[in-house]
Amino acid sequence: MDNIAGQKSTLTWAVHISVLVLVLAWVFPTLGLFVSSFRTSDQISSSGWWASLTTQERQLPAIRLSGDEFRDADLYVIEGNLFPESESTVTAWGTSSRAPEAFEAGHTADLGDGETLSLDETGNFRLSGPESWDGKRLPRVFTTASSPPEFTLGNYVNVLTSDTAGAGIGRSFINTLTVAIPATVIPILVAAFAAYALAWMDFPGRSLLIAAVVGLLVVPLQLALIPLLQLHNQIGIGKGYLGVWLAHTGFGLPLAIYLLRNYMVGLPRDIIENARVDGASEFQIFVKIILPLSFPALASFAIFQFLWTWNDLLVALVFLGTDDETLVLTGRLVNLMGSRGGQWEILATSAFVSIVVPLIVFFAMQKYLVRGLLAGSVK
Template sequence: MDNIVGKKPALLWAVHLSVLALVLLWVLPVVGLLVSSFRTGDQIVSSGWWQALSAQEAQQPAIRIAGTEVAQDGVFAISGNLYGGKGGAISAWGTSSREPEAHAPGDTAELADGLRLTVQENGDFSLTSPASLADQRLPRVFTTASTPPEFTLQNYRNVLFSPLAGQSIGQAFLNTLTVAIPATVIPILVAAFAAYALAWMEFPGRALLVAFIVGLLVVPLQLALIPLLQFHNWIGIGKGYLSIWMAHTGFGLPLAIYLLRNYMVGLPKDIIENARVDGATEFQIFIRIILPLSFPALASFAIFQFLWTWNDLLVAMVFLGTDNDKLVLTGNLVNLMGSRGGDWEILSASAFVSIAVPLLVFFSMQRFLVRGLLAGSVK
């Protein structure tokens, strides 16, 4: 097909540019959040993430002067650097929140009680006073400065290791893992046996059963919420991990059986019939031949089910509950959006913790995912 386009370089360029535009459109949202998660809260609100690499001119939060006092010739002085030597270029400063840009760098401001404050462009200050400053509240300095870009891992440290009550991402991470792994493993075996029967055993009603499963593929799980909650309460497991494992298993089975059956039907007939002739039981054929040969399909489904259970919100809220210690990552994220919607440094880091594992699985096993998608939708 290349030869068609190859004749028209202009068209080829148009194709390259359009693909680039599409890719950028699809990737930039994630990049925005990723960049934000490495910036400090102050930086996030003072400029858009696309400006993260340039120095930023912005009003800085007030800094209270601190330092050790030096007495010389009856004058007490404190000097130091406002930014602790981290850099930054002050364009204006002030000592009152009403006039934060009253002075230019290098000026000396006369404060009450004979205090004199000088602030240089690079943040160096010196404060002098006729009386000892030891017991006094030292003045605050408001600066407008351009600060160099700064990236930090502090946001991740905060959300993972020192969270506020009810916002423990670390705990939620463990909860999600606890939900997702059994909910991925259990349906596979159950489905594999059923798929083998549907693919390779002759019995009356087989076509009807396949149709039944195809029908169940699209039943919205919203319908299952009320009856299953009642059922789980009735058998006494209520809300909890057992409840959500069973729910995910039930909801994942139609896709599992469908995918595996489609794959197993395509396995070479000779192998299975030879094994039957050689006297292998159906159980042996399944364990020794079918399961190893179906590995790609099993992997496809496992990835689907893992992504789905990891990313699910509704089933977790209904069957696991919304208590703080049982929140999964998605539930935790929704709570954060409600309670701390403006704190992007927390929100972005939490979001990235929650999408890191699926992204890892996605990029490392994309091949199986694509194969599974194709088997599930097109024949």
């Protein structure tokens, strides 16, 4: 009875629910990061991103009164505003940390010795007394205020341009592009030639080469880092962009050759044989027939390789170092976590900028991903 037409099995529903859970687990943090990147530091510290569209009420840190003194009849008066650059609305206030909400907005408090303090909803205060305030320590004010939703583009301006302040990632963004684009294109070009040879050209030792490629897929990257760096130093390329390009190329070639070879083997043999009968050379067959037909596999590997090189930290640190002129995005984010752990608006904006490009690449080419990965799995 489990296979009655029109009924879905329990396993099917379990798969759908699991996929939904995975999608939500990925989408919600990304959405939260996006929203937080436009919020101010005060808004982020007072509430979660899901409350970004609501008015927030919170207790603000104590503010020491300050301002210019003037005479009003027999009183010495100091007036000012606690929030000159904010739109916060005061709901309660006090002059002691033990009673931070002792008075309502607009109330006048008696401080003793004839001194009074009043504070309205907008943060305007009036401190008055019979003696001059010159040389005296003015009282502190504890306030509970409500703030409307506040969004800003200043986080992105700060993050993308202020390298001098240590918070900017503009230079690191360009460095990462400089690493990721060639490190994606070079292995694709090399692997495409190798995959065609392994798929359609007969030569001694071809099976051994295919087995070697499969074996290299399981070689740990960390195992080859130091020997490879020593080789680079010996041949004179040392630490630099050329070294990191070649390193990523070497680490990415086994997977690239494996994917492309599997795809090319599944192409119709008649097309290639007819081209050979018509006098086409192997290079012409490769360029005019194989490459256009293999675009899904090429795009599939390009997604993997670009995401890997964009998010890489270990290889970049080994072959580029930690200098600000060559530091990549992942390295910059690590530094920001250490030096600006309390500035969540900077961290959120920097993190979102770092995932924008991979998201664009993935969604632009994702329709080729499954086709490329399943190539050669069935006949």
